[in-house]
Amino acid sequence: MKKLLNFIKRDHPYVYLGGAVLGALGIKMASMQPSQLSFLGSSPLLYILAGICGLFILLALAALAVKLSHWKSFSATAFKSPAMVKAARYFSYVLCVAVLLLFIDRPLMSFSVMAGNSTGADRMPDGFVPSMLYMLHNGATFFRMGIWTTVRIALLGTLIAFVLSLFMVTLRIQKPDRQDNDLVRFIKCVGRNFASAYITVIRGTPMMVQAMIFYYAGFNIFKGTGMSVTEINQVWSFFISGLITVSLNSTAYLAEVLRGGIESIDHGQTEAARSLGMTGWQTMIKVVFPQAVKNSIPAIGNEFIINIKDSSVLSVIGCMDLMYATTSVSGIYFKSLECYCIAAVFYLIMTYFSSLLMKAISRKLDTNVRELPSSN
DSSP, X not given: OHHHHHHHHSOOTTHHHHHHHHHHHHHHHHTSOOOTTOSSTTOHHHHHHHHHHHHHHHHHHHHHHHHHHTSSSGGGSGGGSHHHHHHHHHHHHHHHHHHHHHHIIIIIHHHHHHHXXXXXXXXXXXXXXXXXXXXXXXXXXHHHHHHHHHHHHHHHHHHHHHHHHHHHHHHHTOOOOTTOOHHHHHHHHHHHHHXXXXXXXXXXXXXXXXXXXXXXXXXXXXXXXXOOHHHHHHHSOHHHHHHHHHHXXXXXXXXXXXXXXXXXXXXXXXXXXXXXXXXXXXXXXXXXXXXXXXHTHHHHHHHHHHHHHHGGXXXXXXXXXXXXXXXXXXXXXXXXXXXXXXXXXHHHHHHHHHHHHHHHHHHHTTOOOOOOOOOO
16 A cells, blocks of 8 residues: 555656556547446536546647657656646546546446346356356356365365475485494485485376376275275265375475475584584474575465465366366356356466465565475
């Protein structure tokens, strides 16, 4: 809000260009047919608002003409004088109010009428947006279940993966010391190689393939115990299988994220902790790990956002996530493009608000927020 107020109070060099674009949009909206909920209709106020838009366009065209004729000395003309720039800024405020009123009266009210007619229709309406609204209204139960499942899998999967990645990165960074006996050296080597192999395999295979392998492997294990298909589905559900897939997949990526966070800590802190009498484990738990986790918060939040999107591949095993719900609605109404556009909007909303949450947490912890690429 503070940035918006500062933007409003400040003079801008592109006030004429921006105002001309807004004025053109305002005239375009004023020429639209009024809806049943229109409060302007064809009243004089409509023409006044359109006239404001037209006047600013004329002002911008005059400024453009002077700019072309005084290309090198335009800053010395009347259009760039402080009084004229300030007057144009105040005029742009009036223009914004006019365009806002036109937007509410024409596109917004028309959309409200269309939404009411689409959601209350007895059959699929014609048109791209009306059919989207119709399927969104009638398939709301499917979409709610899909969104809830997607959020749960992404959130729980990231939390479980974070816990597992702490164990995995502990194995990954183990190095035999001179004072270790043969058994400890052997355990450290096996743990290090196991973590390295696990991370390599998981990061080198698609999550869709992993979902299929984990689900059918678990199904065959339970089937070998003599359980029926109904009993297996109660224990080894699609949700549990999908959650395990996301958790194990994210563990490999978060382990590398935490390893990078550990390596970013100054080695002098480790030496200082050891000089104070701390053991290796005490140094890692009390000095290194807290700082590494704090530095990795942006990447961990980024992994959560990735899991929201990548959980869509779990629909191949029948997990009732947002993608599976979208496919179900698409199969009911035989409308694919409209359904997948609805899913794209839902994914965008979830990832956008998750990004805002990640930035707020990082700002609270005083960490650097970076736009990180997809780990998958």
